[in-house]
Amino acid sequence: MGICLLGYKGEMLEKVKGWDGFVSPEGEFLKVTERGNMDAVHDEFAFVYAFNKFDKDLNKMYEDFKLLKPQYRNKNLGCKDILINLLGYVNIEKVHDHVEIEIPNPSMAGHKVTDTQFDTLARLIKINGDNKEDLYQVFKYERAPEDHHQFTR
Numbered sequence: 001m002g003i004c005l006l007g008y009k010g011e012m013l014e015k016v017k018g019w020d021g022f023v024s025p026e027g028e029f030l031k032v033t034e035r036g037n038m039d040a041v042h043d044e045f046a047f048v049y050a051f052n053k054f055d056k057d058l059n060k061m062y063e064d065f066k067l068l069k070p071q072y073r074n075k076n077l078g079c080k081d082i083l084i085n086l087l088g089y090v091n092i093e094k095v096h097d098h099v100e101i102e103i104p105n106p107s108m109a110g111h112k113v114t115d116t117q118f119d120t121l122a123r124l125i126k127i128n129g130d131n132k133e134d135l136y137q138v139f140k141y142e143r144a145p146e147d148h149h150q151f152t153r
Helices: 010-016 042-054 058-068 079-087 115-127 132-142 145-151
Strands: 019-023 029-034 090-095 098-102
Touching: 010 029, 010 115, 019 042, 019 115, 029 042, 042 058, 042 079, 058 079, 079 090, 079 098, 090 115, 098 132, 115 132
Parallel strands: none
Antiparallel strands: 019 029, 019 090, 090 098
16 A cells, blocks of 8 residues: 655645545645545554654554553554544545544543644535535534534434
8 A cells, every 4th residue: 555645735635635534633634545435444544654654653552552541451443543542633534425524532642633634624525515514523522422412423
C-alpha cells in the first residue's frame, strides 16, 4: 500500500472530492481510499502512516498507554482508533447514505477536535454534497451522554 504523507488543506481540498480519510489536528486531510471503501484499509493506513510520519508503532504506543491508564487494559483498539484517540486525528468516511465522523475521546488522551479540523470537515462535507447535519457528530463529547443519540445515525 502506498501512503502519501502529505495532507490536503485549503483550496487543495477540491482535489480530494470523493475520498475517505483522516483529518490531522492541523486540519490536513489525508486521503486513504475512494468513498465507501474505508473498512478494508483504515487500520493498515493508520499503522503505516504513523510509522512513516512519526516513527511510531501504534500497537506499541497503545500497549504503553494501557500501562499508564489501566482502565483501558482490557480494551483492544485497532490502529485507526489509536490514531484517532491517542494522536488526535479524525476519521471521515461515507457509509451507505451518510458520512460517519469518528472523533477522539477526550477522556483517553485529552484530544478534542480542533477548530482547523472542524473547518476541514465542514469543507469536505460541502465539497462532497453531504448532509450538513452529519457534522453534528463532531459534538459527541460536548453533550451529556443521554443527548448523544441525536448526533448519531
